[in-house]
Amino acid sequence: AQSVTQLDSHVSVSEGTPVLLRCNYSSSYSPSLFWYVQHPNKGLQLLLKYTSAATLVKGINGFEAEFKKSETSFHLTKPSAHMSDAAEYFCVVSFTSGTYKYIFGTGTRLKVLA
């Protein structure tokens, strides 16, 4: 069965320090992996996606993620947090099995302290 797990429901960092949001998946198929960000009462915005090209994926706003097949992980990182990064982040998996379905993680709420 396909699933995605975000290992932390809440993460707090100080402004200017690194961000690490963790995501693990399980799949029998070759996955496509995404990170989306959601600010309060807004829709989801695509940060980055992995679709079997380079394993290190660069996204918008200085975020990047590394696909590690051996660890079935797709962790999101940013070298230096900004106050505007405070939001909820979703790891999403889609499987190349001919379906249109996304499987969402339960989200990680990032708090950035001044």
Added chain:
Amino acid sequence: DGGITQSPKYLFRKEGQNVTLSCEQNLNHDAMYWYRQDPGQGLRLIYYSQIVNDFQKGDIAEGYSVSREKKESFPLTVTSAQKNPTAFYLCASSRASETQYFGPGTRLLVL
């Protein structure tokens, strides 16, 4: 400006009432989706449509209905059979089974 619009931003439903949430896209995407978001949970798929005049149930379709008469539009009706409709509803669209792009959402509240 290409994108996905949802209206209204807030919607209030009375007991026993059906309400319809609008979703429009001008991205020329074939596929459209409706999701429900509850606090502390990921998004759950209600319905999706891969092509005009066709749609499929998602994981939580009970109490909801949709139509897809035009490529640009995919309205969602929350019927009186949905006993717990209070949630944030998100519409998305994509080209075939590619990356999904989301609208700004509609928050539905029960009076």
